[in-house]
Amino acid sequence: MCLCCVLACQIKALGLSDPRDLVSGQKPPRRLSLTLVEGTPWTSLCRHCVQAPCAEACISGSMVRDEEASAVLHHPETCVGCGTCQLVCPFNAISRSGENNGMAKCNLCPEESSPPCVDACRTGALVLGSRDHDAQAKKRKFAEEMTGDCKHG
Amino acid sequence: MVDPKRECPPQCGYGLLGLCCSACLYGPCRRSPFDGENGGRFCGEDSDWIVAHNVMERVFRESLQAMAAFRNALERASDRESRTEAPRLEEMKRLLSPFFRGENALPDRIYPERAFPSLHALEFPAGSWFAALLDMAAVETQTLRDTEAQLASALRLSAMALAAEALSREPAGAAPEEMDLPLPDSASPFLLLVSDEGGLPNDGREELLKEIETACREEVWICKLPHMAQLPALGRKIYDRWGIPASMSGSVAVVASSSMIHGLGALALGFSLAAVPAYPIHGSPRVENYLTRHLKRTFGHAYLSVQPEEDLVEQILGGLKR
Numbered sequence: 001m002c003l004c005c006v007l008a009c010q011i012k013a014l015g016l017s018d019p020r021d022l023v024s025g026q027k028p029p030r031r032l033s034l035t036l037v038e039g040t041p042w043t044s045l046c047r048h049c050v051q052a053p054c055a056e057a058c059i060s061g062s063m064v065r066d067e068e069a070s071a072v073l074h075h076p077e078t079c080v081g082c083g084t085c086q087l088v089c090p091f092n093a094i095s096r097s098g099e100n101n102g103m104a105k106c107n108l109c110p111e112e113s114s115p116p117c118v119d120a121c122r123t124g125a126l127v128l129g130s131r132d133h134d135a136q137a138k139k140r141k142f143a144e145e146m147t148g149d150c151k152h153g
Numbered sequence: 154m155v156d157p158k159r160e161c162p163p164q165c166g167y168g169l170l171g172l173c174c175s176a177c178l179y180g181p182c183r184r185s186p187f188d189g190e191n192g193g194r195f196c197g198e199d200s201d202w203i204v205a206h207n208v209m210e211r212v213f214r215e216s217l218q219a220m221a222a223f224r225n226a227l228e229r230a231s232d233r234e235s236r237t238e239a240p241r242l243e244e245m246k247r248l249l250s251p252f253f254r255g256e257n258a259l260p261d262r263i264y265p266e267r268a269f270p271s272l273h274a275l276e277f278p279a280g281s282w283f284a285a286l287l288d289m290a291a292v293e294t295q296t297l298r299d300t301e302a303q304l305a306s307a308l309r310l311s312a313m314a315l316a317a318e319a320l321s322r323e324p325a326g327a328a329p330e331e332m333d334l335p336l337p338d339s340a341s342p343f344l345l346l347v348s349d350e351g352g353l354p355n356d357g358r359e360e361l362l363k364e365i366e367t368a369c370r371e372e373v374w375i376c377k378l379p380h381m382a383q384l385p386a387l388g389r390k391i392y393d394r395w396g397i398p399a400s401m402s403g404s405v406a407v408v409a410s411s412s413m414i415h416g417l418g419a420l421a422l423g424f425s426l427a428a429v430p431a432y433p434i435h436g437s438p439r440v441e442n443y444l445t446r447h448l449k450r451t452f453g454h455a456y457l458s459v460q461p462e463e464d465l466v467e468q469i470l471g472g473l474k475r
């Protein structure tokens with residue numbers, strides 16, 4: 001658990017490109033965090049649910065499920081900071097932001113070609129999958145099993 | 154066309170800040186720069202201790218390597234006929250003895266107090282360097298929690314390692330004193346450019362040094378040293394020629410080296426330091442404050458902490474004029 005993704009996310013949230021540019025006292029919002037669950041690193045990160053409870057619960061319409069991007073996007077400019085999304089999120093992926101007292105969550109950094117957390121991960125544990133990433137992986141695995149390529153099948 | 158983002162993946166942010174700690178077997182631990190005072194993982198150590206400890210550990214390791222190279226050079230000199238006279242060779246051997254606790258005249262000849270007052274203010278050891286290194290290691294591993302004391306030890310050790318490098322070249326015939334070190338007749342701040350041989354190929358340091366040289370050539374006199382081992386001799390020559398120690402000349406050393414002892418050694422000898430690459434100390438405001446503001450206030454020279462967004466040449470020229 002090297003935590004490089006967490007630092008990369010925090011640095012990006014502060015609008016910096018290098019950690020050495022940090023100024024003492026700056027506090028980033030928590031959009032990604034890691035904890036050990038029975039010895040295994042577990043990310044508290046937005047899963048961009050298809051039926052997102054946060055989007056359904058949001059009273060100001062600032063949490064929106066974007067089908068095209070296959071992501072749940074948070075618009076901080078309209079967020080009133082009621083905290084309902086934080087209560088209903090089953091993945092503990094939403095937190096209160098220090099600035100403007102609104103909420104903060106992972107928006108997949110749409111302005112970047114790939115999110116800094118994914119770039120920072122050296123082991124490939126964090127990847128940015130496409131919409132049907134899991135379904136494709138399952139299909140591939142099933143095909144391998146059928147053709148006898150799978151080592152454990 | 155090379156994609157720099159693909160070719161050079163982002164470096165470890167904690168490593169850049171000096172906040173990785175492998176001091177105990179529970180580690181390695183990483184301390185977030187956003188953690189408060191109680192953010193330690195198992196031991197509860199704060200970021201100041203972690204950064205200072207990392208600096209010290211690195212300096213210890215590199216100093217030991219320099220001492221080992223010095224010992225090997227002395228052994229080779231003992232086997233065959235050396236240019237160095239026997240009494241001087243004996244003094245050199247005493248510097249490496251872990252048991253010799255007496256005074257040795259050699260350190261004062263390499264670093265005379267009048268030429269290196271800032272180094273002597275840091276209590277540079279007058280006896281065996283190896284004994285001093287062992288003493289510092291013993292104190293460091295016990296209960297030293299004083300960040301400033303740790304950094305002062307790192308500066309002392311770096312100066313010792315530089316002198317060891319200089320002396321280890323002496324028996325082979327490449328005495329730094331004999332090399333030609335040109336200096337202007339009158340005292341003025343100058344820019345010292347040093348790059349060691351241990352750099353990685355294509356790491357960009359030569360290009361950067363050329364860029365600095367081109368940008369500063371009009372503004373300031375530039376001295377290029379082929380090896381860091383010549384630095385003690387240069388410091389002595391500054392005093393002989395100008396009658397002032399290097400720390401009062403207001404000069405800046407740009408040290409492109411993968412060894413921390415080279416840059417910290419230049420800082421200990423009285424030069425302001427611009428290190429390439431920059432040192433991983435930004436994770437601790439206290440460590441950074443000691444190497445920048447505290448040294449500047451106390452001795453007049455300091456480590457130039459250049460942020461990635463800032464222009465290195467501008468900082469160097471600013472450091473020269475200050």
